[in-house]
Amino acid sequence: MSDIIGFRPAAPGSQPSNDTPSYGSTRSRHPLRPAIAFPHSLTEAAGPVFSPLHFPPNADLSVTGGKAAQGERIIVRGRITDEDGRAVPHTMIEIWQANAAGRYRHPLDTHDAPLDPHFKGDGRVFTDAEGWYQFTSIKPGAYPWRNHANAWRPNHIHYSLFGPGFATRLITQMYFPGDPLLALDPIFHSVPDEAARERLISRFDLAVTRPDHALGYRFDVVLRGRDATPMGI
Amino acid sequence: MRIATAAQTIGPFWHLIDDTGLADLTRFGAMGEVITLIGTITDGNGDPVTDACVEIWQASPPVSDRFPGYGRSGTDASGTFRLTTLKPGPVPGHGNTQQAPHIAINILARGIITRLYTRAYFEGEALNTTDPLLGMIAEPSRRATLLARPEGSTVWRLDIRLQGDSETVFIDI
Ligand SMILES: [Fe+2]
Numbered sequence: 001m002s003d004i005i006g007f008r009p010a011a012p013g014s015q016p017s018n019d020t021p022s023y024g025s026t027r028s029r030h031p032l033r034p035a036i037a038f039p040h041s042l043t044e045a046a047g048p049v050f051s052p053l054h055f056p057p058n059a060d061l062s063v064t065g066g067k068a069a070q071g072e073r074i075i076v077r078g079r080i081t082d083e084d085g086r087a088v089p090h091t092m093i094e095i096w097q098a099n100a101a102g103r104y105r106h107p108l109d110t111h112d113a114p115l116d117p118h119f120k121g122d123g124r125v126f127t128d129a130e131g132w133y134q135f136t137s138i139k140p141g142a143y144p145w146r147n148h149a150n151a152w153r154p155n156h157i158h159y160s161l162f163g164p165g166f167a168t169r170l171i172t173q174m175y176f177p178g179d180p181l182l183a184l185d186p187i188f189h190s191v192p193d194e195a196a197r198e199r200l201i202s203r204f205d206l207a208v209t210r211p212d213h214a215l216g217y218r219f220d221v222v223l224r225g226r227d228a229t230p231m232g233i
Numbered sequence: 234m235r236i237a238t239a240a241q242t243i244g245p246f247w248h249l250i251d252d253t254g255l256a257d258l259t260r261f262g263a264m265g266e267v268i269t270l271i272g273t274i275t276d277g278n279g280d281p282v283t284d285a286c287v288e289i290w291q292a293s294p295p296v297s298d299r300f301p302g303y304g305r306s307g308t309d310a311s312g313t314f315r316l317t318t319l320k321p322g323p324v325p326g327h328g329n330t331q332q333a334p335h336i337a338i339n340i341l342a343r344g345i346i347t348r349l350y351t352r353a354y355f356e357g358e359a360l361n362t363t364d365p366l367l368g369m370i371a372e373p374s375r376r377a378t379l380l381a382r383p384e385g386s387t388v389w390r391l392d393i394r395l396q397g398d399s400e401t402v403f404i405d406i
Contacts, residue, residue, distance in 0.1 A: 004327065011236045016346040023242075025344025028277035029395050035350070035405040038366050041326055042292045043337050043352075044406055048303030049296065054261075083235045096249035104246040108284070122249040158243070160250060166290045166337055167406050169348065173241040190346050191239040200239060222235045 006040025007167040007224040008083060013193035022186035024147050040167055040227075047165040050092040052126055061097070061123045061137040062214075069119035071100025071138030073214040076174070076202065080131045080161065083225030087131030094160035095123040095135065102141030111143050136214060142181055154181035154188065163223040174219045175201045240347035245284050247341070248307060255305040258289075258318040263300035265319035269388045270336065270353060270381065273313045277396030281312025285342035289353075293321040293334065320355070326365050333360035333367065340393065350406040353391045356380040370402055378402050 018030035062069050080088040098104045098121065101113040105121050119138065127133045142152050156173040163170070175182060182188050182201070191197045199222075208216025254260055259267055270289065274282040285308040296302040306314040324332040333354055340349040354361055361367055361380070370376040378401045381389035393401045 004325075014236050015239055016241070018346050018349070020346060023344070023346065026346065027344075028280070029282065029342065029344035031349065031400055031403050032277075032396055033400055033402075035403040036366075036369060037405045038369065039327060040406070041332060041365075042324055043290070043332070043335065046292050048290055048301060050301075050303075054301075081235065083237055085235060094250045096247065098246075104249065106246040106248060108245050120249070124250075158241075158247065160243075160247075166339075169288075169339060170238060171240055171243045171341055171348065172238055187241055187346065190241075196236065196239050199236075200241070221238045224237045225234075 004040065004042055004045050005229075006045050006227045007165060008227050010224075014191070014196040016190035016192070020186065020190040023190060040165075044167040045165045047162060047168065050162065055092060055124060057125050058123045059125045059135045061095075061119070061121060061135065064118045064120050067118040069099065069138045070116045071119075071141075073136065074139050075134065075136050075208050075210060075214045075216045076157070076219055077132070077134040077205070077208045077216065078202075078219040078221065080127050080133065080163075080221050080223065082163070082223050086225075087127070087129070088163050088223055089127055089129045089131055091127050091162055091164075093125050093127065093133055095125070095137075095157055097121050097137065097140040097157045098143055100138050100141050102143035113141070113143070139176070139215075147186060152181050152184075154179040154185050159221065161221060161223065168223045170221070170223060172221070173200065176217070177201055177203055242343060242346045243286055243341040245343040247286050251286075251305070251307055256316050258301055258304045258316065261299045261301065263297075263319055265294055265300075267317065267387065268320045269315060269317050270391065271313060271315045271388060272381075272391040272393055273311060274308055274340065274393045274395065275312060281308070281310075282342055282395065283308055283310055283312055285312070285314070285340055287314040287316070288339040288341070289316055289318065290337045290339075291318065291321045291335075293324050294319055323360055330365050331360055331363070333358050333364035335364075338393075340395070349395070350404050351393070351401055352379055352404065353381045353389070354379050355389060356382050366404070374399070375402050
């Protein structure tokens with residue numbers, strides 16, 4: 001098959017390097033040899049498709065067992081497009097986050113902050129035909145980590161996205177505007193290009209904000225675009 | 234033109250989205266040669282990576298209602314992942330080439346900011362000798378890091394070393 005169309009390489013500086021010494025956990029986990037270049041084949045250009053029948057959506061993290069979670073209720077809305085601005089329709093997005101106190105419902109999280117019986121912290125949504133998604137949650141708290149002295153992660157929501165190919169797979173984090181911890185965070189700063197970093201920060205959006213209910217944030221994600229020409233010809 | 238959103242680490246708490254059913258790609262009734270792909274992930278110090286998320290994807294056999302082609306497994310206290318799937322067949326390559334049977338693998342973990350991508354091939358497959366990707370790796374010891382080895386008749390093991398001597402060959406995706 002000579003008609004496989006792969007995905008474009010990353011724009012310079014737009015993606016982090018795994019060799020980021022300021023993030024201590026990378027030191028023994030980043031390969032020392034360069035990755036080998038290989039044009040995308042069917043394996044990389046195609047990817048899994050997820051059905052809401054097998055993966056039921058959960059677009060409201062703010063209520064568990066019929067009870068409201070503690071914290072500041074938020075609505076996050078955004079659009080998933082590719083680098084050409086085309087919508088990525090019907091794609092699955094997984095989200096997970098700490099509770100309002102900055103604690104994950106996870107056995108490895110030993111932060112001395114309270115768990116909330118009415119907050120689990122995982123969600124799953126699908127984009128619509130135009131690439132839009134939306135979920136309701138509570139604003140996650142900052143939490144300490146042991147990377148360096150007095151280290152705190154900025155408020156963030158983890159995102160897992162798939163898109164049309166295995167090459168478009170993306171795990172990222174959404175941050176909040178005006179967070180003073182962003183300036184100090186080595187994970188955020190692992191992205192070399194400032195503009196690329198800033199795109200990880202959601203923005204407050206009054207149009208998404210629901211009166212008497214929840215603050216609204218807008219967070220768009222761009223997945224890699226298709227190469228203009230088929231590979232390997 | 235827009236620029237793709239930057240990756241960030243999956244972190245140590247990704248299990249909140251885990252679903253152990255994802256480790257069995259035959260759970261929807263897929264028919265074929267059922268295999269178990271297992272492996273242990275170690276870091277540059279030789280320590281097991283116990284909080285990793287290992288994802289697989291395969292273009293063969295074709296995705297259907299019964300076979301999702303995608304699976305996910307956490308690593309356990311010994312750094313070991315375990316996935317049940319169907320053994321893939323050859324996959325079309327560029328031009329008129331054939332790729333040897335293989336499974337695509339993403340490694341995600343705390344301390345890995347952007348996914349590490351590699352492939353599992355199967356030791357002893359005749360097509361391995363003409364596979365375009367394996368053919369790009371000159372050193373036999375490096376090529377061997379992509380070859381899963383049989384343990385009994387249905388289990389294939391591919392250990393992954395993130396860093397250092399006998400480091401796994403990772404692929405730029
Ligand atoms: Fe986190």
